Amino acid sequence: MAIVTGSCRFGLWHVHVAWQDDLVYRVRFARAGIAGPVPEAILRYCAGRREDLSSLRSIATEGESTFAAIYRAVRAIPCGETATYGEIARRVGTAPRAVGSAMARNPTPIVVPCHRVVAKTGIGGFSPDPAIKEALLAMERREKGRG
DNA sequence: CCAGGCTTGGAGG
DNA sequence: CCTCCAAGCCTGG
Numbered sequence: 725m726a727i728v729t730g731s732c733r734f735g736l737w738h739v740h741v742a743w744q745d746d747l748v749y750r751v752r753f754a755r756a757g758i759a760g761p762v763p764e765a766i767l768r769y770c771a772g773r774r775e776d777l778s779s780l781r782s783i784a785t786e787g788e789s790t791f792a793a794i795y796r797a798v799r800a801i802p803c804g805e806t807a808t809y810g811e812i813a814r815r816v817g818t819a820p821r822a823v824g825s826a827m828a829r830n831p832t833p834i835v836v837p838c839h840r841v842v843a844k845t846g847i848g849g850f851s852p853d854p855a856i857k858e859a860l861l862a863m864e865r866r867e868k869g870r871g
Numbered sequence: 872c873c874a875g876g877c878t879t880g881g882a883g884g
Numbered sequence: 885c886c887t888c889c890a891a892g893c894c895t896g897g
Binding site for chain 1: 891892893894895896
Binding site for chain 2: 808809810813819820821822823824825826827828829830838841842843844845847848849850851854857
């Protein structure tokens with residue numbers, strides 16, 4: 725089975741996903757959608773359902789590089805909660821700046837919930853648009869309270 | 872080797 | 885409170 729690509733909606737954005745079985749290779753936010761399916765878990769998550777996505781694996785967490793360790797630590801942040809760049813850095817044994825770099829290059833947002841990593845003062849950055857980060861966090865807070 | 876990034880904490884106004 | 889700045893770490897070019 726080859727790698728599958730597809731997209732689904734999250735608010736005004738389209739979420740493009742490249743994946744194969746339970747392994748996700750790429751996730752990115754775009755203005756336009758593309759044909760094809762996305763993993764069920766991501767579909768439910770983007771629809772605002774309660775979904776932890778732990779059934780999916782990310783290519784980003786494979787290997788022993790520092791970035792991979794950072795991505796694994798980020799996946800451990802519970803849905804509805806956040807951690808700062810500095811906290812993740814201490815947990816992994818690196819510097820906050822390195823965490824920022826890793827988040828900026830995260831190949832699989834959502835699966836590796838980089839939106840849950842915020843600056844010590846303020847929300848921190850998010851590309852292509854910080855508004856996506858705020859929307860994801862708002863949704864997760866809402867879902868957490870719902871139970 | 873060097874630039875630059877989704878940081879941070881401290882100094883100084 | 886706000887601006888400025890360097891320390892510090894990693895990756896890609």
